[in-house]
Each structure stands twice: as structure tokens, then as C-alpha cells.
Amino acid sequence: MTFTIPTVDLTAFTAISTHSDADRVRAGQALVAALHRYGFAKVTGHGFAKDEVDQAFGWNQKLFDLPFADKVKAPHPPGPFPHRGYSGIDQSGAPPSADAVGNSSRKISGLRESYEVGSEDDDQQQNIWLPEETLPGFRNYATSLYEKLAGVGSVPLNAIGVGLGLDEKERDALEQLASHRYSQLRFLHYPAVSKARLQSDVFARLPAHNDWGSFTMLFQDENDGLELRDPQTQEFIHAEPEEGTLVLNIGDMLGRFTNDYFKSAVHQVAVPSPDTAADERGIPARRSIAFFVGPVPSHTVATLPRFVSSDNPGRYDPVRFDEYGAVVSKYHYQVGNI
Numbered sequence: 001m002t003f004t005i006p007t008v009d010l011t012a013f014t015a016i017s018t019h020s021d022a023d024r025v026r027a028g029q030a031l032v033a034a035l036h037r038y039g040f041a042k043v044t045g046h047g048f049a050k051d052e053v054d055q056a057f058g059w060n061q062k063l064f065d066l067p068f069a070d071k072v073k074a075p076h077p078p079g080p081f082p083h084r085g086y087s088g089i090d091q092s093g094a095p096p097s098a099d100a101v102g103n104s105s106r107k108i109s110g111l112r113e114s115y116e117v118g119s120e121d122d123d124q125q126q127n128i129w130l131p132e133e134t135l136p137g138f139r140n141y142a143t144s145l146y147e148k149l150a151g152v153g154s155v156p157l158n159a160i161g162v163g164l165g166l167d168e169k170e171r172d173a174l175e176q177l178a179s180h181r182y183s184q185l186r187f188l189h190y191p192a193v194s195k196a197r198l199q200s201d202v203f204a205r206l207p208a209h210n211d212w213g214s215f216t217m218l219f220q221d222e223n224d225g226l227e228l229r230d231p232q233t234q235e236f237i238h239a240e241p242e243e244g245t246l247v248l249n250i251g252d253m254l255g256r257f258t259n260d261y262f263k264s265a266v267h268q269v270a271v272p273s274p275d276t277a278a279d280e281r282g283i284p285a286r287r288s289i290a291f292f293v294g295p296v297p298s299h300t301v302a303t304l305p306r307f308v309s310s311d312n313p314g315r316y317d318p319v320r321f322d323e324y325g326a327v328v329s330k331y332h333y334q335v336g337n338i
């Protein structure tokens, strides 16, 4: 059986003056229904225009097209923290230096490269930039993209608040799950995989995992790969790329906040079986851009009382976001998810 991910149009939250409160309630409830059932949804009307998406993928390509020797001028430090700069692969064939690139020693690293960017105002993790002459304009652009996507993040958050019918106090608590300063932007590139390689050791470009922030907004190019697990059937559902659509998935913090009314979504980037690769070229490269929305690191995330009852006891103790992240990111780093 083939499932599709529900698509929710949030235009009522981005074109306020041409939509009524009733439109917003309808759209908010549709988003809440999808997130309750699946833990994820496709979203349109989010306020990030097509030419902005195209521009972002243009920079993604310019960045990863650089020679490896240039990309490692902004090396992700070894270990999960700070989670900034370039992690990836030396595709020239020369063995990468383990201390130049934090993630290079892991087996799956050959299937993915990434570049992490935070807010320039983040006082816990400083950005790691390429020298300006290596990719002129990138720092400026990536900084503006971060700011733009931090703004876009408030669209689904508002919709969730309206859709759940939260009161003012509850809405304040919800808004605390999204900090402009401590979210994270990630450029991703999954190189093409030859048929021969598909037949040998490849099992996933990004193994199954949960994101540990509040929620994630993901833009992907036209090449398939992202799959999200249906929490009821445990089946993975393809998130087929659709122009103008972002994929929203719930992270652990919103899962805890709602006592799993929204379940943190398990997802992966899979590769097709070798038999489906049409020819020896295997499968094409894929690019994506993820924006992880999270609270201020010192914020304690507690379940909203409305999601707890005697029939449905609280599953989670309150947790400080940075303490949670320290444990979980260490695990993710070891298994190769970050």
C-alpha cells in the first residue's frame, strides 16, 4: 500500500489580511491533525518563495562543488559540539585527515557531506566560516538565510497554537520552543552513488533517527530519498519532492511538550535497491537544506498539563534542552547521524 504525506497549506498564516480567523483555525487544525497522526506533514504557503528556495540550492551547489581542500578550510571540529562548519568526504581519493574533518573516519561518511550554520548571535556555538575569498558572499548569504528561516519557523508554530486552541499562557510556553538565536541551519549534499557501490556496502545515506529539537523544516531538491516512519504502521513513507513544499517533522522537544500527542518522527535518507538503479551510473546526487528549530539551551521543556490525564499519564520529566542535547548528540555523533 502506498501512503502519501498529508500536505497542509498555511497561506492563511502568511497572507494574514486576505484570510480570516476561521481560515486560520481550519489550516491550524489540519496541521495539528497531520502532526498528531504522523508526526510530520508537507507544508505549502510557508512564506519562503520559490526564487528563495532556488537561490538556497544554488548556494548549496556552489558550496559543495568546491574542491575538498577548500571545504575543509571550515572544518567541523571533532565531536558533536560545536556543531558548526563542514563535515564530509574527500572525493579526490586521498585519505582525509581525521583531525581536519571531524566526521571523516566513519564508514557512512562517504555518502554525505554537510555544512552547519547557526545564528551569528549564538553565544554558545560560534560559526565556522570559509575564508571569504574561498566562496565570496557565502557568509553573508548563509547568515541571511538563517534569519529568514528562523522567521519562517514561526508560521507552523503559530498554526500549531491556533490548531490546538491554546490559551495565552500555553501559547507562551509553545513559543519558548523556538528561539531565533539557537536554531540551526544545515546544508546537505548526498553525492551520486554508482551501481557497483549500491551493490556492495551502502544501506542508507542517513540512517534512521529522530531530530532532538522542537521541529525541523526541510527543503529538498527533485531527487527522492527522504522517508518518514508512520508511527502506527512502522512503515517508512517516501517524502516525494514537490516544488514549493517543505517537509515538517516533529522533534523530541515537541514530542515531550505534547506528551507524544505529536510524536517525534523517525526518518532516514534511504538509497534504492541496486536493481532499481537504471544503469551503471546508479543514483544521482541529492541536495537538501534543513532548519532545526529549538529552544534556548537553558530552557527547561516540560509537558503541557492539557496533554496529561489519569488515562494518559505524563511520559516525560522536564528536561533542560542543552542537557538533553549533550547526551543525544553524542549518541548521534557516534552512530553517524550528524
Ligand SMILES: O=C(O)CCC(=O)C(=O)O
Pocket: 186, 188, 206, 211, 218, 220, 225, 226, 267, 268, 269, 287, 288, 289, 290
Ligand atoms: O536530507 C534529508 O532529507 C534529511 C536530513 C535530516 O534528516 C537531518 O539532517 O537531520
Ligand SMILES: [Fe+2]
Pocket: 209, 210, 211, 216, 267
Ligand atoms: Fe533529521
